[in-house]
Amino acid sequence: MMKQPDQMGSYVAEDVTFLLRDLSNAALEITNDKREQLIQAGTHYSEMLPVEYQPTTAYMKLFYNTLESHAERVAVAIGVVARQIADRHDVERLVLVSLARAGTPVGILLKRYLYIYHHINIPHYSISIIRGKGIDETAIRYIFAQHPQASIQFIDGWTGKGAITQELLASCNKWNARYEDKLDAALAVLADPGHCATIFGTRTDFLIPSACLNATVSGLVSRTVLNTNLLAADDFHGAKYYVELQDVDVSNFYLNRITAYFEKVQQAVQQHTLEQGTITWQGMQDIQKIQQTFEIHNSHFIKPGIGETTRVLLRRVPWKILINPQYINELQPILLLAKERDIEVEEYVDMAYACCGLIKEL
Template sequence: MISTLQPDKMGSYAPEDVIFLLRDIGSAFLEMDNEKREQLIQSGIHYSEMLPVEQQPSDTYMNLFYKALDAYAERIAIAVGVVAEQIIENRGLENLILVSLARAGTPIGILIKRYIAIRYHVNVPHYSISILRGRGFDETAIRYILTQHPLGSLQFIDGWTGKGAITNELIQSCQKFNLQYQAQLSANLAVLADPGHCAAIYGTREDFLIPSACLNSTVSGLVSRTVLNLQFMDANDFHGAKYYKELEAVDVSKLYIERIVTCFEQVQSKIVLQIQEQEFSPITWEGMKSVQTIQRDFGIDNIHFIKPGVGETTRVLLRRIPWKILINPHYMDELKHILLLAQEKNVLVEEYSYMSYACCGLIKEL
């Protein structure tokens, strides 16, 4: 099980905040426009074999991001604290290793690490690894972590849940890895928002906007989506990613972290209160039931074309070809960035309230 491979230095975050366990594939040309990518994905090519084009966001959209960050910074700080306290209660601090799922999990993992450092004066190791739907997590990265920390208790972290595909992927990956290496990885995922009702540790089950979902690499350390393309990559190496140096001038990755960290002190009493009041209910996969209802109501054959939740709907608008966006009228006031993106891309918006989510993106069948 011992891993001697070394990852490449990646990302615009300080190494004290996170170590990406990735191979730099900067020389490969994998970017394609959304239309071309969508056609290839729908023809059966795995999404991790190519990359979307990373655009510099418009000024209007960036203003919206800053507004969202101001509006939600406290709410995120509270969710981070609630999650961190649950992690500590479950695992203690002694051998705790934070393992965030690249990309969306990375800023969340950093925030949890910072919270623990401020509150408990303990510097917990934090790595970011790749996990891909249908292909599992990067085993090379997990072996690397366990080589560095033989007694490590790994806590997997993501930003939010959609319908639970990544949760499922993590469960299967952990089972497979544990069997193969007689390891004891726990697939208990920790997320800030769990509208899918499929994570063991969560800050809230409300489907709210985590502003880092609004952007791509410019809020995730300028790192691309992770790639596994065996045409030019070794199956036994780390999964790959690119570093977008050309976007350094518009990188808000560190700003995002610092803005939320400044809230930790003032929300401490609210974190304690929420932990006392929150009824931590079991996993019910409630979100999946909503998705099945949507599938039936809109006659959608492929469940992968349904992307529920604020985070996933944002992604559909940013890097897929949307058919329509469903908005739960109850959350209308919180979805300004969704409505703006839909308007910019001329996508139909429809009110629909039969779901546990604030909104849902439906992908166009090409």
């Protein structure tokens, strides 16, 4: 009998279905310092959760300002990605599958765009993928049960080093070797500074406002969990639904602000020249240089790009933040978080990324 996911999240049902098991009653949150110690000692990050960052008034003001200044750019990227997805797939079989949780708001915006301008109502699910563990195969089986012969398009927010791209590729190869229903590992993202995605809005590292916050811009859903003490082997991956944060939830506000720009950017989207999505893993060359320059023995301690640097500041223990001054207009949230946490900021120009977070070795 097919397992059923739990209903969760603050998004409307028409926007997305989370294929997750609700673990809201489990005590999974651990302070950043303790969590970092456990991760560096060998505990997998997916077995626990960081404490949700509670933004200051100054940081939330910066988030709203960033949203207003970047909404149009995000809307253009959504349109550009939607064009590529529509060209790539038989839309009658197309199913959007976001990688929770950074991919979820992007998937919703793509679903809305495709409905408005391509007149197709595409099913959209959000599922878990975990580095070192793979994709949630129970969720994939559920999708194929609901949509036989589905043409699945995987979606994420951005790329860093390409770890999730590699995880997705390995998971799809593993699935395709065993099942008749095939998966295409081509990943669609808004920003691909690492040159490791097939479909992208831009390869420039730019600030996607949803990267600034955690659950409160992601449908009040935590990052995903794979803890065998709480989940059966054949169950969905888990997550928590932070209903208690609903008074500060901006998830739907964020989506509506971006959607409001769709009509304005139509000409720019149609005139955009689509680049060939050749994967070169160029970002890894920057990582190797940083690793040598700063004598970092483990590349997992290097998190490049605006989205990943924000994650380092919100839920890891940073050592220092490298910033590329030519991208300074994208970096105000990064600089404010670094100031709040008293983390050293250093200029570093020898990278294609706007910034890079370096994790402290404990």
